[in-house]
Amino acid sequence: MNTSFVLRNAKLITEEEIDIVIEHGKIIEIAHAGSGKGQKIHDCNGIYVSSGWIDLHVHAFPEVEPYGDEIDEIGIKTGVTTIVDAGSCGADRISDLVASKSQSKTNLFAFLNISRIGLKRTDELSDLEWINKRKIIESIREYKDTIVGLKARISKSVVGKNGIEPLRMAQKLSRESHLPLMVHIGSSPPVIEEVVSLLEKDDIITHFLNGKANNLFDKDGRPLQALTDAVERGVHLDVGHGTASFSFKVAEMAKRNNIKFHTISTDIYRMNRENGPVFNMAHTLTKFLYLGYPLEEVIAAVTSTPANWLKKPELGRIKTGDTANLSLFRVKKEPVTLTDSEKDKRIAKRKIEPMGVVVNGEIITY
Ligand SMILES: [Zn+2]
Known part of the structure; x- marks a missing residue:
């Protein structure tokens, strides 16, 4: 060079x-x-x-199935220079994710899954024994240059019978470690109001435009009070398109009600990259151009806004x-x-x- x-x-x-x-x-x-x-x-x-696109929600740990992929396949080969792995790994494997940075060119940060097993299983919060505070604190200390937050997937198939308890534990860990939380939302229980009401400034709701029964809009297409209250508190809205979490109908409701995304992320992994509906970041951004957002706002959602959230403004400017x-x-x-x-x-x-x-x-x- x-x-x-x-x-x-x-x-x-x-x-x-x-x-x-x-x-x-x-x-x-x-x-x-x-x-x-x-x-x-x-x-x-x-x-x-x-400035280089930042994808705030990806799955960049190739070993886990189904939510895994290669770092550069979802990064520099698709216009994205910085990716943030959204909890593919917990304390057990975060060292391996960090080590894989040396074999790739894309800049990588990570949310640490509060479950030590990460996405080795897709019900990673169904056993509270897997939330090990000591190991979480150790990981954060050891990999502070990579870990930018904690991840908790709070939906029925992930938490099983534990309901809202994993989120309460996540929130406590977040406060103690001074790291924000990214929370995945989906099917109930727990009901969405209960989840969203526990989030604070700089915490992230990912999948906020999902079209599942437990989503953030009422049957008349209006945003739930819990959502507007959360936005007012400074909770950050992230798209996290994914295989199952982006609905045009919901995105159109959000636009009509002036509920705006902060960041546009893909939740990309091998399967939804190869077979859709995600494919890549550019295709995801195209959906927001289609919805009528100006190019400037769409690009800000993958440049300056995520860079500021990451407290790395240099990643979001030229x-x-x-x-x-x-x-x-x-x-x-x-x-x-x-x-x-x-x-x-x-x-x-x-x-x-x-x-x-x-x-x-x-x-x-x-
Ligand atoms: Zn994800």
Whole structure:
């Protein structure tokens, strides 16, 4: 990475064209379009550049089934430079996830599953013995550069007969460790009001647009009081599309009622990447363009907003002196069929297509 290169005539989200000069892994200059100097020129005519996309909910531990995948398959090969593994591992295997960072290029952070077994089983909170406080604290201490929060999946098939108790334990651990919680929501019990009312500022509800019976909207399509109260407290709303957790109908209800996503994440793993309905981040972003959100808001939901949540603002901006993590993409006027988790379809007129990334100063184009 000793050579310098220029992204020539790249378009910012504001449509302004610029040159970005990168040397020794860092952005060294943001120049007028056409004026940047470097050893290699990459023509970015008609291509947008943003800070590198951040996917706040993925499954990047290939060994677990069904919720597993390879880091770079869901990262730099799809326009995403930073992924956050959402609880694939608990205390038992977090060391292996951290070790796998050295074999991949995508930046990786993780939510530690409060269950020590992680997603080795999909009912990981059905036995409270698997929530081991000492091991959790040890893991957080040892891997503080990777662990950005705790994960608890609070739905019927995960918690079994334990109801709300795992969430209460998670919340206590979160307070003691000063780490926010990401909570997966789904089928009841526990009922959704009980789950959401326990969340605090900076905690994350993932799957907030799911179309299951226990979702966040009433039968008339209005947001539950518990949801609007949570948003007011500063609880963060994350999409976490996944195989089963994104409904166009619910997303349309949310838009009508001005309940806005903070972050757009995929909940991607091998199966929903290969067979849909997720496929990749760009396809997920296309769904929000289709819903009528401006490109600027859609891109902010995978750049500045998750970067700020992570308290790593440098990951969400394009600035001289920063390590270069950038995403290149275009918006193509071409009809595309979009399918949600309920097999509901919509046809969009435009789609977002990833064209490449710069990851820690290295350019990869598709
Ligand atoms: Zn997930």
